[in-house]
Amino acid sequence: MSLAMATPGPGDLAGLKPGSAPEMGSAEMEQICGLLEASLMPNGDLQKKVLSSMQQLGKRPEFLVALSRIFVELEEKSIHIRQSAGIHLKNLLKQNSEVCFVDQATEAFLCMQVMKALSHPTKILRHTAGSVLASLMRRRLDIGVIDKLWQQLHVDNADVVEGSMWALTLTSEDLLGQGVDEAFVQIACAKILPRTIELTDQRLPSWLRKQSSDLLMQYLVQGAFDPEKWPAGAGMQGSFLASLGALAMSQDAELVQNSCKGFCSVIEQRWAVLSQDHISMILGFMLRAGEHADEDVRREALAVWRVASEASALHPLLEQNLPELTKVLLANLVYSSADMMAMDAGSLDNDNADRPDSLEEIQPQFHKEGGFSDMDKAEKAAAGSTFLSEEWTARRAAADALDALAGYAGTHPQVCSRMLPMISEKLQSTCWKQQEAGIHALGCIGASCIQVTPELLDGMIRLLLSKLTAEQPLLRSAACLSLTQFLPGVIMLVSGSLPVVMSAILERCRDTNKHVQAAAVESLTTILQVGLQAGPVKHFMEDVFQTFIVCLDMYKVKNLRKLYQCVAGAVGASPELFTTERGQAVLGSILQRFFSAQVGDPTAMAIFESMASIVQHLASFVAGILPRIVDKAVRVVNEVGYAMQIFKQNPEEYEPPDQELMAAAVDILASAMDGLQAEAVGLLKQNNFLCILPLALTASSSRARQSGFWLLGSAAPHCKAQVQPLLSHLLEPLVAGMKLPAGLPVNWSAVWALGELCQRVDPPSLEPAIPQITEAFVGIFQRRVGMEVLPNQLAAHRQLLGASCFTVNCLKHTSTLGDRWPSCKRLIPEENLKQLQSQYGFCD
Numbered sequence: 140m141s142l143a144m145a146t147p148g149p150g151d152l153a154g155l156k157p158g159s160a161p162e163m164g165s166a167e168m169e170q171i172c173g174l175l176e177a178s179l180m181p182n183g184d185l186q187k188k189v190l191s192s193m194q195q196l197g198k199r200p201e202f203l204v205a206l207s208r209i210f211v212e213l214e215e216k217s218i219h220i221r222q223s224a225g226i227h228l229k230n231l232l233k234q235n236s237e238v239c240f241v242d243q244a245t246e247a248f249l250c251m252q253v254m255k256a257l258s259h260p261t262k263i264l265r266h267t268a269g270s271v272l273a274s275l276m277r278r279r280l281d282i283g284v285i286d287k288l289w290q291q292l293h294v295d296n297a298d299v300v301e302g303s304m305w306a307l308t309l310t311s312e313d314l315l316g317q318g319v320d321e322a323f324v325q326i327a328c329a330k331i332l333p334r335t336i337e338l339t340d341q342r343l344p345s346w347l348r349k350q351s352s353d354l355l356m357q358y359l360v361q362g363a364f365d366p367e368k369w370p371a372g373a374g375m376q377g378s379f380l381a382s383l384g385a386l387a388m389s390q391d392a393e394l395v396q397n398s399c400k401g402f403c404s405v406i407e408q409r410w411a412v413l414s415q416d417h418i419s420m421i422l423g424f425m426l427r428a429g430e431h432a433d434e435d436v437r438r439e440a441l442a443v444w445r446v447a448s449e450a451s452a453l454h455p456l457l458e459q460n461l462p463e464l465t466k467v468l469l470a471n472l473v474y475s476s477a478d479m480m481a482m483d484a485g486s487l488d489n490d491n492a493d494r495p496d497s498l499e500e501i502q503p504q505f506h507k508e509g510g511f512s513d514m515d516k517a518e519k520a521a522a523g524s525t526f527l528s529e530e531w532t533a534r535r536a537a538a539d540a541l542d543a544l545a546g547y548a549g550t551h552p553q554v555c556s557r558m559l560p561m562i563s564e565k566l567q568s569t570c571w572k573q574q575e576a577g578i579h580a581l582g583c584i585g586a587s588c589i590q591v592t593p594e595l596l597d598g599m600i601r602l603l604l605s606k607l608t609a610e611q612p613l614l615r616s617a618a619c620l621s622l623t624q625f626l627p628g629v630i631m632l633v634s635g636s637l638p639v640v641m642s643a644i645l646e647r648c649r650d651t652n653k654h655v656q657a658a659a660v661e662s663l664t665t666i667l668q669v670g671l672q673a674g675p676v677k678h679f680m681e682d683v684f685q686t687f688i689v690c691l692d693m694y695k696v697k698n699l700r701k702l703y704q705c706v707a708g709a710v711g712a713s714p715e716l717f718t719t720e721r722g723q724a725v726l727g728s729i730l731q732r733f734f735s736a737q738v739g740d741p742t743a744m745a746i747f748e749s750m751a752s753i754v755q756h757l758a759s760f761v762a763g764i765l766p767r768i769v770d771k772a773v774r775v776v777n778e779v780g781y782a783m784q785i786f787k788q789n790p791e792e793y794e795p796p797d798q799e800l801m802a803a804a805v806d807i808l809a810s811a812m813d814g815l816q817a818e819a820v821g822l823l824k825q826n827n828f829l830c831i832l833p834l835a836l837t838a839s840s841s842r843a844r845q846s847g848f849w850l851l852g853s854a855a856p857h858c859k860a861q862v863q864p865l866l867s868h869l870l871e872p873l874v875a876g877m878k879l880p881a882g883l884p885v886n887w888s889a890v891w892a893l894g895e896l897c898q899r900v901d902p903p904s905l906e907p908a909i910p911q912i913t914e915a916f917v918g919i920f921q922r923r924v925g926m927e928v929l930p931n932q933l934a935a936h937r938q939l940l941g942a943s944c945f946t947v948n949c950l951k952h953t954s955t956l957g958d959r960w961p962s963c964k965r966l967i968p969e970e971n972l973k974q975l976q977s978q979y980g981f982c983d
């Protein structure tokens with residue numbers, strides 16, 4: 140099949156010619172070539188100087204023209220220099236008009252130049268030209284250029300078609316991502332999409348079909364075939380489905396991968412043209428593709444089973460394919476050679492508990508609120524968790540599909556009963572990788588399996604318990620994590636299993652493999668979270684405390700962090716248990732480590748968070764040592780604050796300090812305030828730790844500012860006399876915390892703290908800042924969803940609006956804000972005011 144069809148040729152580029160463009164002389168052109176050559180040298184300092192020079196030159200329109208001429212016309216220069224010219228041109232065009240102003244005539248000239256390079260015989264220059272053209276279209280969309288690219292898709296010249304398709308792909312990616320222009324939608328539906336679908340024809344070269352299908356996937360994801368989003372594109376659903384079918388029959392794995400991606404999206408969107416026979420054939424193909432030799436194909440094919448599990452209309456087809464599907468999913472859970480190569484060697488070492496963690500293994504830790512918090516994903520992967528990895532692989536896609544099936548099985552118990560025999564077969568294999576896949580599968584469906592008969596549930600738990608003593612460390616760690624999924628069943632349905640499970644998990648906490656330790660502590664954290672609330676686990680706390688004491692001495696940095704989090708969670712769930720002799724021994728060990736922790740200690744963050752939980756829930760019990768704890772926290776805040784000042788004065792000589800640790804230290808002080816309440820006044824007489832508030836509220840770390848507002852708001856109800864004298868230093872950072880660019884969590888914390896203050900302190904104390912406070916509230920109420928508030932911020936924004944309405948209503952009655960409000964509310968959009976009244980009871 141020829142690339143040329145009965146459509147116009149490439150046309151004449153003269154239509155793009157602007158008439159004239161500013162030029163540089165030949166001497167300057169040579170100087171620029173010298174700069175470009177220098178930018179390719181492996182010398183960091185030299186590259187910085189070149190970049191600075193380029194930025195300065197970029198303010199001159201003639202420099203952009205010069206770069207385009209070097210890129211397109213100077214054939215005598217090396218490919219690398221010409222590519223460098225194109226890359227610098229693209230980067231300059233990406234900057235805003237204040238940094239890089241380009242008039243319309245120059246833009247048109249640059250388009251004309253770059254269009255020439257799309258036909259260059261060297262692929263690297265064609266692709267650079269495509270990226271430059273995309274940058275130009277991002278600045279100002281020219282439908283004439285898009286039309287020219289479409290025309291060039293009909294030329295019987297592979298280089299021209301490849302370059303034009305690449306440019307269209309990059310341009311479409313940008314335009315579709317930033318909000319669709321109506322003129323672009325029209326040309327896309329009338330010309331680009333029909334031609335791109337034609338170019339997936341099985342008679343054409345694989346490279347062209349791959350580029351075309353990549354472009355189609357972009358449009359598919361953005362809803363180009365959805366009748367509600369792009370009505371004109373919906374008429375092409377049938378031809379697009381046919382193109383996916385043609386791709387599915389290819390021997391090229393990349394084309395099959397795109398067909399799987401497309402079919403999954405089509406099934407998810409439930410296109411009107413899909414009949415039940417269509418869906419059945421697609422699911423059958425996806426099932427076979429789940430066994431493809433190429434992992435990327437399998438990964439994309441397996442994604443459809445989550446969609447099928449969550450769509451009730453597809454459940455009959457799902458059950459029809461269940462035996463074969465279970466087999467395919469289990470096969471994909473088995474570690475591949477690539478998985479094994481990427482795995483941390485420590486996952487397979489049976490005796491590495493005494494080996495110190497390397498610096499590369501110790502991930503940076505960020506402050507989190509609460510005792511029971513999710514481990515960082517990177518840490519889970521490094522810990523040998525079988526449930527998380529950094530990369531989305533076929534193994535992970537299979538686990539996700541099983542997880543979705545478990546949701547379906549939760550309301551259809553017969554599904555678990557049909558899957559369990561195949562999983563059990565894996566568990567009894569002589570190959571440890573097959574066993575691990577079975578353990579992993581049980582973990583994925585465990586939460587749904589608690590509805591099966593107690594006898595069957597007990598059998599599965601015993602199978603997992605037997606793997607806790609396996610020779611292979613990966614089996615032991617996987618069994619720890621899988622058992623966690625059965626906890627409701629262990630505690631509620633098969634209470635006889637609980638002593639055995641607790642004993643086995645505590646034993647694995649003392650394992651000789653660090654990755655097994657990590658999995659066991661994670662499992663123990665979940666057991667304590669669920670079990671202490673339900674009750675039965677309390678009977679085993681003496682053994683838990685003994686394990687804590689042993690592991691505090693045994694663990695290295697990474698696992699110590701997890702252990703501190705586990706202790707903090709246990710304190711929060713049942714603080715009274717720590718008043719026993721062994722509970723006090725655990726507290727004593729934690730306190731000793733807290734007092735010896737220094738800024739920069741990799742375990743400091745976790746131990747400070749653990750101490751905050753202890754202080755909050757056991758404030759009266761540790762009252763005798765609380766002044767020392769407060770002194771330590773205040774010293775850390777002051778030390779970090781001082782280091783921050785030094786860094787700001789000499790950023791070239793010093794590293795920025797860890798302000799996350801400052802946040803954790805402030806949380807200890809706020810926890811003490813919460814725990815002691817009115818009794819905190821006595822503690823403040825010994826050490827007025829509220830004096831650190833100005834440092835915390837002006838920190839550049841959002842978490843430190845949040846912690847500062849928590850301390851301020853917690854102190855207001857109980858320590859009014861100590862708070863009020865500080866207000867003159869706190870009102871300015873308080874108002875700043877209510878405004879953008881401070882994030883929503885900081886905004887809410889500041890508004891909440893202000894709400895506490897306006898109910899407790901003398902009204903005149905707040906009066907100097909009432910104009911600024913009023914302005915900040917107006918700004919909050921003016922925010923628009925989709926503009927200042929992103930879709931994923933809606934929940935936090937609603938929480939902020941609720942707190943703001945409450946605080947404004949309080950201030951109306953206690954300050955001059957009430958007099959100012961009638962004129963200020965006119966600045967708030969009417970639609971926003973109606974929402975405040977209907978959803979939050981806000982009164983004008």
